[in-house]
Amino acid sequence: MKKFLNKNILDEKIDIKSLDYGELCNFCEEMGEKKFRASQLYQWMHQKLSTDYDSMSNLPGSFKEKLKESTRYTCLEPIRIQESKIDGTMKFLFRLYDDNLIESVLMKYHHGNSVCISSQVGCRMGCRFCASTLDGCVRNLTSSEMLDQIYRIQSISGERVDNIVIMGSGEPMDNYDNVIKFLRLINSEKGLNISLRNVTVSTCGIVPKIRELADLKLQITLAISLHAPNDELRKTMMPIANKYSISEIMDVCRYYIEQTGRRISFEYSLVKGVNDTPECANQLISLVRGMNCHINLIPVNPIKERDYRQSEKQEIFGFKNKLEKNGINVTIRREMGSDIDGACGQLRKSYMEDSHEGGSVN
Ligand code: SAH
Numbered sequence: 001m002k003k004f005l006n007k008n009i010l011d012e013k014i015d016i017k018s019l020d021y022g023e024l025c026n027f028c029e030e031m032g033e034k035k036f037r038a039s040q041l042y043q044w045m046h047q048k049l050s051t052d053y054d055s056m057s058n059l060p061g062s063f064k065e066k067l068k069e070s071t072r073y074t075c076l077e078p079i080r081i082q083e084s085k086i087d088g089t090m091k092f093l094f095r096l097y098d099d100n101l102i103e104s105v106l107m108k109y110h111h112g113n114s115v116c117i118s119s120q121v122g123c124r125m126g127c128r129f130c131a132s133t134l135d136g137c138v139r140n141l142t143s144s145e146m147l148d149q150i151y152r153i154q155s156i157s158g159e160r161v162d163n164i165v166i167m168g169s170g171e172p173m174d175n176y177d178n179v180i181k182f183l184r185l186i187n188s189e190k191g192l193n194i195s196l197r198n199v200t201v202s203t204c205g206i207v208p209k210i211r212e213l214a215d216l217k218l219q220i221t222l223a224i225s226l227h228a229p230n231d232e233l234r235k236t237m238m239p240i241a242n243k244y245s246i247s248e249i250m251d252v253c254r255y256y257i258e259q260t261g262r263r264i265s266f267e268y269s270l271v272k273g274v275n276d277t278p279e280c281a282n283q284l285i286s287l288v289r290g291m292n293c294h295i296n297l298i299p300v301n302p303i304k305e306r307d308y309r310q311s312e313k314q315e316i317f318g319f320k321n322k323l324e325k326n327g328i329n330v331t332i333r334r335e336m337g338s339d340i341d342g343a344c345g346q347l348r349k350s351y352m353e354d355s356h357e358g359g360s361v362n
């Protein structure tokens with residue numbers, strides 16, 4: 001069956017950058033092209049990071065025309081770039097082919113450059129402290145749209161991307177298939193070949209999907225947004241807690257560690273007077289004691305739509321010390337780019353509000 005050409009009949013253009021190498025070979029064959037064209041095309045897209053077909057100098061013009069007709073070539077358009085004067089962090093606002101907007105961040109660390117990418121336009125998880133979710137989820141990102149955040153950032157900044165964190169807007173386990181395909185493409189030898197050990201996927205804890213992910217035995221780092229040490233409190237911060245209990249999350253994390261041999265990371269955003277008490281620290285210690293894990297404390301980044309405030313320095317360090325004294329691996333996340341719209345989804349939101357009010361948008 002002509003899998004790829006049939007798709008065209010339905011007037012759905014093929015999202016060519018989301019095809020893996022094998023799929024691209026089949027596609028080229030169906031187009032009546034030699035197999036080596038797939039290799040050239042793949043290299044232009046995933047290694048040379050071309051922005052369009054016209055720049056692919058060793059492809060015949062007739063083939064390029066056919067490609068333009070039958071495919072959609074994902075190339076994100078940067079519409080706003082902010083650079084921090086403090087630490088060089090860069091925030092990118094990109095426009096997608098259907099005019100939706102997403103944001104991504106480049107953070108420069110001593111150990112290399114990290115890019116934080118979005119996995120959806122908006123998010124439907126409704127976490128109380130998060131700006132990405134305020135207007136709900138518009139749609140999933142395709143694998144090519146996730147890849148191109150990295151490709152464009154590498155091209156624009158001239159910086160090599162070493163690490164990737166899927167911690168931007170969206171819930172990756174709510175867009176599972178495209179995220180898995182993205183992981184395979186970014187790790188492909190014929191592409192950027194980024195080791196999965198350098199990729200972190202962060203989830204609010206969708207238990208069945210974490211189980212499925214565990215079975216793939218990928219070497220990624222899994223980060224779980226825990227944020228509270230008991231269900232009652234977690235429910236006030238994250239609606240997903242009504243669906244999956246902390247004990248179910250802990251069970252699936254143990255399964256994940258067993259299957260992959262990888263250490264789990266727990267994210268815990270500290271909110272003043274809400275989850276930063278010594279009692280919370282004690283409960284957290286009992287939850288994770290003996291587990292191969294790491295805790296990442298994030299002083300919450302306040303958003304204007306909510307009244308959550310950041311814990312005081314004293315509470316943050318007190319919390320950390322308590323965990324450390326109990327032998328738990330813990331770090332406080334360094335705040336990056338605090339002089340540019342910091343928290344997830346804030347750049348997109350402020351841009352959309354400006355545009356809406358007819359203010360300056362660039
Ligand atoms: N949906 C995924 C990934 C996106 S958010 C998840 O829930 O993990 C990435 C991390 O930033 C999550 O731990 C999220 O809870 C946290 N986060 C979101 N908004 C924040 C804010 N304003 N302050 C601190 N952490 C925040």
